[in-house]
Amino acid sequence: MKPRKLSLHIDVDAFIPATDQDKAYLVKMRSSSTFFKDGMKRLLKNKVALVSIIVILVVVLGCIFIPMFWPYKYDQMLGVTAGAAVDSSYANLAPFQYGATEKALIEQGTKVFPHIFGTDAAGRDYFIRVVYGTRISLGVGFFASLIVLVLGMLVGSIAGYCGGKVDMVLMRIVDVIYSLPDTLMIILLASVLKQTLGAAIEKTIFAKMGSNMLSLFIVFGALYWVSMARLIRGQILSLKEQEYVLSAQASGAKAGWIIRKHMLPNCISVIIISTALQIPSAIFTESYLSFLGLGVNAPMPSLGSLASDALNGISSYTYRLVIPALIISIIVLSLNLFGDGLRDAFDPKLNA
Amino acid sequence: MNPKTVSYILKRILMAIFTIWVVITVTFFIMHAVPGGPFLGEKAISESAQRALEAKYGLDKPLFEQYLTYLSDIVLHFDFGPSLKQRGREVIDIITDGMKTSVKLGLIAAVIALICGTVLGSVAAIRRNKTIDKVIMVITTAFVSMPSFIMGTLLLAFFAVKLHLFPANGSTASGMVLPVVTLSLYPMAYITRLTRSSMLDVLGQDYIRTAKAKGVSGWAIIFKHALKNSLIPVITYCGPMIAGIVTGSLVVEQIFAVPGIGRAFVNSITNRDYPLIMGTTIVLAILIVVMNLVSDIMYKVVDPRISFD
Numbered sequence: 001m002k003p004r005k006l007s008l009h010i011d012v013d014a015f016i017p018a019t020d021q022d023k024a025y026l027v028k029m030r031s032s033s034t035f036f037k038d039g040m041k042r043l044l045k046n047k048v049a050l051v052s053i054i055v056i057l058v059v060v061l062g063c064i065f066i067p068m069f070w071p072y073k074y075d076q077m078l079g080v081t082a083g084a085a086v087d088s089s090y091a092n093l094a095p096f097q098y099g100a101t102e103k104a105l106i107e108q109g110t111k112v113f114p115h116i117f118g119t120d121a122a123g124r125d126y127f128i129r130v131v132y133g134t135r136i137s138l139g140v141g142f143f144a145s146l147i148v149l150v151l152g153m154l155v156g157s158i159a160g161y162c163g164g165k166v167d168m169v170l171m172r173i174v175d176v177i178y179s180l181p182d183t184l185m186i187i188l189l190a191s192v193l194k195q196t197l198g199a200a201i202e203k204t205i206f207a208k209m210g211s212n213m214l215s216l217f218i219v220f221g222a223l224y225w226v227s228m229a230r231l232i233r234g235q236i237l238s239l240k241e242q243e244y245v246l247s248a249q250a251s252g253a254k255a256g257w258i259i260r261k262h263m264l265p266n267c268i269s270v271i272i273i274s275t276a277l278q279i280p281s282a283i284f285t286e287s288y289l290s291f292l293g294l295g296v297n298a299p300m301p302s303l304g305s306l307a308s309d310a311l312n313g314i315s316s317y318t319y320r321l322v323i324p325a326l327i328i329s330i331i332v333l334s335l336n337l338f339g340d341g342l343r344d345a346f347d348p349k350l351n352a
Numbered sequence: 353m354n355p356k357t358v359s360y361i362l363k364r365i366l367m368a369i370f371t372i373w374v375v376i377t378v379t380f381f382i383m384h385a386v387p388g389g390p391f392l393g394e395k396a397i398s399e400s401a402q403r404a405l406e407a408k409y410g411l412d413k414p415l416f417e418q419y420l421t422y423l424s425d426i427v428l429h430f431d432f433g434p435s436l437k438q439r440g441r442e443v444i445d446i447i448t449d450g451m452k453t454s455v456k457l458g459l460i461a462a463v464i465a466l467i468c469g470t471v472l473g474s475v476a477a478i479r480r481n482k483t484i485d486k487v488i489m490v491i492t493t494a495f496v497s498m499p500s501f502i503m504g505t506l507l508l509a510f511f512a513v514k515l516h517l518f519p520a521n522g523s524t525a526s527g528m529v530l531p532v533v534t535l536s537l538y539p540m541a542y543i544t545r546l547t548r549s550s551m552l553d554v555l556g557q558d559y560i561r562t563a564k565a566k567g568v569s570g571w572a573i574i575f576k577h578a579l580k581n582s583l584i585p586v587i588t589y590c591g592p593m594i595a596g597i598v599t600g601s602l603v604v605e606q607i608f609a610v611p612g613i614g615r616a617f618v619n620s621i622t623n624r625d626y627p628l629i630m631g632t633t634i635v636l637a638i639l640i641v642v643m644n645l646v647s648d649i650m651y652k653v654v655d656p657r658i659s660f661d
Contacts, residue, residue, distance in 0.1 A: 175367075176370070176371065176374055179367070179368075179371045179641065179644070180371065180374065180375060180378075180637070181375070181595055181598075181599075181636065181637045181640040181641070183595075183599035183602075184598075184599065184633050184636055184637055184640070185375075185378070185633075187602070187617075187621070187633075188379060188382060188383075188629070188633050189382065191621045191629070192382050192383065192385065192386055195386050195624075196385065196386060280497075284499050287499060287501075287502075288499060288501060288603065291501045291603055292602065292603065292606070292618055292621070293621075293622065294621070304501075307501070307502065307505060308501075310505075311505060311607065314505070314508065314509055314513055315513045318509045318513065318514065321505050321506075321509055322506065322509065325502040325505060325506055328499065328502055329494070329497055329498045329499075329502060332497045332498075332499070333493070333494065333497035333498075336496075336497055337493075
C-alpha cells in the first residue's frame, strides 16, 4: 500500500519488531563521559603533570606531618637550657653532627635523633626549620591565591554582569591598579604595614599570625586581584549572551542567582586553572619579600628568609643556602607544570 | 602616521601620566600613614628639637599642603627633598648616583637577554622536537621557575665562593659579570620561549609556504621572512622585561653588593629613610611606566595588523 502523505493511516512497517542487528546499534559500547572525566583522562595521560602533582603532594604531606613527630622544634635553640650557660657546641653543626651533651648521651648508648641538615647559627635544627619554612611558604601561597580568587571573582562578576556605568567605573579602577608597578608597590606597602600593623592587631587572633604575614595577605589582596577580575569579567561577558541566561531572566531569576547558578559553574575551569597558576607566583613574591626582610616575623622561618639568613655564612655553609633555594625552585616549577597540565586538560581553548 | 595611531598614542601617554600621578599620590599618603613620623625610634629628643626638625622638613604643615608642595617640587624641579639619614645629601643625588651603575647593569642584561633569547628561540623553533629543542626548553623552563634572588645566590655560592672565578663584590668590572648574568637569565629564558612559539606560528603561515614553493633557500626564509614577524611579541615583552630587571636588581644588587639604586632602595627601607623610599619608588615606577608605554606604542606602530580599540 502506498502511503499518502496526509492520510491518518498507520504505517504498519514502523511496528515490526527490531531485528538483532537493529538492537545492536543501541547497545552502549561504553558509558558516556562527562567533561570532568574527559579532563581527568587527559590529565592522567600527561606524565609531566602527574609527576609534578606527586611532588607537590609529597611536599605538602611532608610539611604537614613531619613536624608532628620530629623531636625538635623550629624555634628551639638546642644549646640553651634553662639555668645553664649557652652550650655553643650546638651552633653551626654540620649535617649529622651532634652537640656536646648529645655526644655524651650517645656514648652512654642512648639513641639521639640526627640533625639531618645540621643546625643554624643559633643552634636550631635546620631540617625542621626548612620543613616549617616550606609549610609557611606553601600556606601563604595558597591563602593569598584564595584571597585573590574571592576578590577577583566578586568584582569581576559584578562588573561583567551589571555592565554599563558600574562596569566602566570598576574597570577603570582595575586598569589603574593594573598599570602600577606591582612589586614596587608591594614592597612599599609591606614596609609601611610592617610598622603600623603590629600595634593595630595586638590581642586579636591575628597577633598569633604576626603582623608581617598579615601584611603579606593585605598586599596580595590589594594588588593581585585585578587580573583575576579581568579574566572573570571577560568570561561573564561572553556567557551573558547565552540563551539559557535569557530564559532564566525571563522566568524572573534574580541577578545573584544567575551569577551563582549559571555563570560561575560555566567559567569554573578557567577560574580554577588561573588560581592554580596564581599559587606559584604568590610563593615567588613571598620568598622575594622575605629575602628583603619584609616577610614573616622571626623566629618563624620561610624559605625566602632562610635563604636570606644563609647569605651571611655562604662561604662555610653553602648547603644552608642551596637547600631552601632548591625547594622553592622545585615547588614553583612543579606547581607551574601542574597548572599548565590542568590548563591543557580542562581548557584546550586557552592554550590556542 | 594616520590619525588613529596619533590619537592612540596620545591616549596612552595621558594614561601613563595619570598612572605616575597615582603612584606619587599613593606613595605620599602611604608613607605619611606611618604613626609617629620619621623621627620615631631615634634617640629621645626634646619637644622643641622635635618641633624644629619638623619645621625644617615641613612636617608641621597640614598634610594636604605638604602633598601639594611635594607634588609641585617633583613636577617643576624633579626634587624629592633631602635624605633623612644621609646628612646633607639630596634624595635625587643619591638616586642619580645609584642609577649610573644600575642602568649600565640593566642595559647590558637586557641586551644579552634579547640577543641570546631570540637566537635560542629561533634555533629551538627551526629544530622543532629535535634534541636541541628539547634541551633548550628544559633549561628555559627551569630558569623561568627560579626567582632571581635564588639564581643570584646560587651563582654567588658556586662561581664566587667555591670556584673563585669572579669576585663576590659587584662594584668592579669583573664583579659585574655575575649580577648581569643573574639579571639576564630569566628574561632570556622567557624571550626564548616567546620567540620559539611565535616563530613556530609564523613558520606555519601561507607566505612562508609561498616562499618555499618559489625556491627561496632555508636561511633566507628564516632571516628575511620569518624572524621579522616572529619578533613582534618580543617587542611587547620589552616593557615587562625592564620592570622585571628593575625589581630583580633590588635583590641582585643586595646579593652582590653593587652600589646601585636597588641597593639604595632596600637600605632606605631598613633605615626607614622615608624621603629616599618615596623618591626611589617614584623614580623606578616612572621608569617602568615609561618603558611599558614605549613598548606598547612600538607594538602598535610596528605591526599594522593590530587594531586600535
